[in-house]
Structures are given as C-alpha cells and as structure tokens.
Amino acid sequence: MIYNVIENDMEILNEIDKILEEAGSLLNSAKSRNELDDRFRAVSGKKGRLSAILHNIGSYSAEEKKIIGSKSNEVKNKIEAVYKNKKNEIEAIERQNFLDKYKIDLTIPGDYMERPHKHPITAVLEEAVDFFSSMGFEIAEGPEIETTYYNFDALNIPANHPARDVWDTFYLLNGLVPRTHTSSVQVRTLEKKSPPFRIIAPGRCYRYEAVDATHLFMFNQMEGLFVDKNVRLTDLKGILEETVKHLLGAKKTRFRPAFYPFVEPGLDLDIECVFCGGRGCGVCKNTGWIEVIPCGMVHPNVFKYAGIDPLKFRGFAFGMGFDRIVMLKYNINDLRLLYQGELDILNQF
Numbered sequence: 016m017i018y019n020v021i022e023n024d025m026e027i028l029n030e031i032d033k034i035l036e037e038a039g040s041l042l043n044s045a046k047s048r049n050e051l052d053d054r055f056r057a058v059s060g061k062k063g064r065l066s067a068i069l070h071n072i073g074s075y076s077a078e079e080k081k082i083i084g085s086k087s088n089e090v091k092n093k094i095e096a097v098y099k100n101k102k103n104e105i106e107a108i109e110r111q112n113f114l115d116k117y118k119i120d121l122t123i124p125g126d127y128m129e130r131p132h133k134h135p136i137t138a139v140l141e142e143a144v145d146f147f148s149s150m151g152f153e154i155a156e157g158p159e160i161e162t163t164y165y166n167f168d169a170l171n172i173p174a175n176h177p178a179r180d181v182w183d184t185f186y187l188l189n190g191l192v193p194r195t196h197t198s199s200v201q202v203r204t205l206e207k208k209s210p211p212f213r214i215i216a217p218g219r220c221y222r223y224e225a226v227d228a229t230h231l232f233m234f235n236q237m238e239g240l241f242v243d244k245n246v247r248l249t250d251l252k253g254i255l256e257e258t259v260k261h262l263l264g265a266k267k268t269r270f271r272p273a274f275y276p277f278v279e280p281g282l283d284l285d286i287e288c289v290f291c292g293g294r295g296c297g298v299c300k301n302t303g304w305i306e307v308i309p310c311g312m313v314h315p316n317v318f319k320y321a322g323i324d325p326l327k328f329r330g331f332a333f334g335m336g337f338d339r340i341v342m343l344k345y346n347i348n349d350l351r352l353l354y355q356g357e358l359d360i361l362n363q364f
C-alpha cells in the first residue's frame with residue numbers, strides 16, 4: 016500500500032525533499048542573524064512552500080495525507096534544526112568578532128596611577144589654618160604688592176627710620192613694594208574690621224636676600240592678630256605655645272626679647288634646635304635654638320594709625336616664618352629643597 020502511494024506521489028515527496036535541500040542551502044549561506052531569520056521565516060512561514068503543500072493536502076486520500084503530513088513534519092523539523100544550528104554558528108562568530116574587536120586582556124597589569132598629594136608647605140599651612148580656625152581666628156588677605164604706607168609707615172616704621180633697612184626691601188619703579196612681611200595685613204584689617212577680632216593672614220613675602228639654606232628671596236609667612244579689650248601677653252604666650260605644640264609636637268620653647276617697631280614689648284619665640292637637640296650646630300648657628308615666631312603686643316601707634324583708640328583696645332600679633340615651620344616639622348635642613356620641584360624629595364611627604 017505504502018509503496019503504491021509513494022510511487023503515485025513520488026513527485027510531491029520529491030518536492031518536499033527539494034524544499035528541504037533548498038531551504039538547507041539557503042539557511043546555511045546566510046551571513047547574519049537578520050538574514051538567517053528572514054530566510055527562515057520565508058521558508059517555514061505561512062507563505063512558504065511547505066505550508067502551501069499542507070494547505071492543498073485536501074485533494075489526497077487519507078493514506079496519502081498521512082504520508083505527506085508526516086514527511087512534511089519531518090522536513091519542517093529538519094529545517095528548524097538547520098536554522099538552530101546555523102543560528103548558533105552565526106552567534107558564535109558574532110561573539111568572537113566582538114571579542115576580537117574589543118579585546119581585553121585581563122592579565123595585563125594596569126597602568127600605575129600616581130596618587131596626588133599636597134606640597135608639604137600647603138599641607139602644613141592647611142593644618143595651621145584649621146588649628147587657628149578652631150580658636151576663632153578668621154582668614155584675612157592683603158595684596159602681595161603693597162604701598163610703603165601699609166608695609167612700613169602704618170606699622171610705625173617711618174621713612175628714613177633705620178628700621179626699614181632690616182626688611183631688605185625690593186623697591187619697584189612705581190614706588191610700590193613686594194610686601195616684605197604679612198604685617199601689612201594687620202593694618203588693612205585694623206582699618207576694615209572693628210574689634211574685637213582674631214585673624215590670621217597667610218601669604219607670600221619678598222626680600223632682597225642672598226639665597227642660602229635658611230633664606231630665600233620669596234617665602235611664606237603667617238601673620239596673626241588678636242585684638243580685644245583685655246588681651247594680655249599671657250594670651251600670646253599660651254596661644255603660641257599651643258601652636259608650636261600642635262604643629263611641631265612637644266618642643267622646648269623660650270621667649271626672648273626682640274625689637275619690631277610695631278609691637279611693644281616685642282618677642283621671639285624660639286624652639287630647641289631639632290637638628291642638634293640643643294647642643295649647637297650649623298643650622299642653629301651654634302645657639303641650640305631656632306627662632307620660629309616673632310611676636311609682641313600691638314604698639315599703640317599702630318592702633319592710632321588705623322584709627323583705633325589704644326586705651327580701649329589691646330592686642331597681640333605674630334608673624335610665623337612658615338617655610339621654617341615646615342622645615343622643622345620634617346627635619347629638612349635646606350629651605351631650597353621645598354621650592355625646587357624635585358619630585359624625589361616632594362614625594363616623600
């Protein structure tokens with residue numbers, strides 16, 4: 016029976032085989048997922064030839080229908096299998112292409128990233144600013160190019176007074192000066208702010224100095240000014256001793272009389288030399304002490320210049336050589352090292 020049918024319907028069964036063959040080569044020659052999907056839809060979809068055959072199956076006998084039906088199904092499954100295989104193959108190729116294009120070798124060591132850090136002067140400056148802020152000091156600023164009035168006159172250093180020589184001033188042709196100290200900010204603040212107040216004024220200063228291990232023509236200072244009704248020398252001593260302790264650790268300190276025209280009395284705060292432990296060496300010029308904070312009680316004339324009544328207010332002022340603080344904190348024996356931009360040195364902090 017079956018042979019009969021097969022013989023009779025050889026043509027249609029052949030055609031079904033042909034559909035498989037053609038679909039196979041069509042799908043297998045697809046170059047991309049899209050192309051493959053389009054072709055698969057065309058072959059096995061409602062408009063495909065296989066569907067057409069099944070659609071017209073009504074004209075066959077029941078026996079024939081069975082054979083044609085199962086043959087069609089078999090072919091349909093085979094086409095689907097071809098599609099799936101090809102799909103896997105294309106996907107694998109596409110994945111590989113992607114990986115080739117965006118090749119990542121996880122075993123290559125990463126680029127070394129230098130961690131940025133602050134210059135030691137900046138770092139210590141910020142530490143000092145934080146410390147003074149915690150005691151109620153505000154930051155004040157003034158220009159680096161100053162008038163001689165703010166740099167000298169109003170600080171009780173009149174023209175032609177020999178004290179001016181002490182500051183080794185650069186004079187500009189227009190009569191201004193690169194400020195020789197941050198003390199000029201004292202006067203500017205006294206003019207602007209009404210007491211009581213506490214300020215610090217960090218900044219660069221300039222002097223006509225021969226450069227050596229402890230002197231530069233440009234350096235950093237931090238001025239401090241504390242004005243109130245009842246400020247005393249003991250306040251100055253307490254605050255500055257705490258400052259030294261905070262910035263440099265426990266150190267032996269001493270106050271020594273000194274002359275600055277804008278304070279009375281004037282003092283220098285010394286610490287025991289960190290380089291020789293007080294025995295005497297080149298850095299401390301064999302004295303065993305290093306001067307770190309010149310200071311004193313604000314001179315009445317300075318108040319008068321700024322229009323403040325010296326009988327009502329008193330104050331103390333100081334001017335830390337900031338580079339020197341950094342030098343002492345880190346045991347750097349040559350100030351120039353801080354300004355040379357030498358990474359081998361700066362990277363140690």
Ligand code: PHE
Nearest residue numbers: 196198275309310332333334
């Ligand atoms: N301005 C002084 C200097 O540069 C330091 C100083 C400041 C002294 C404040 C006393 C009070 O030498």
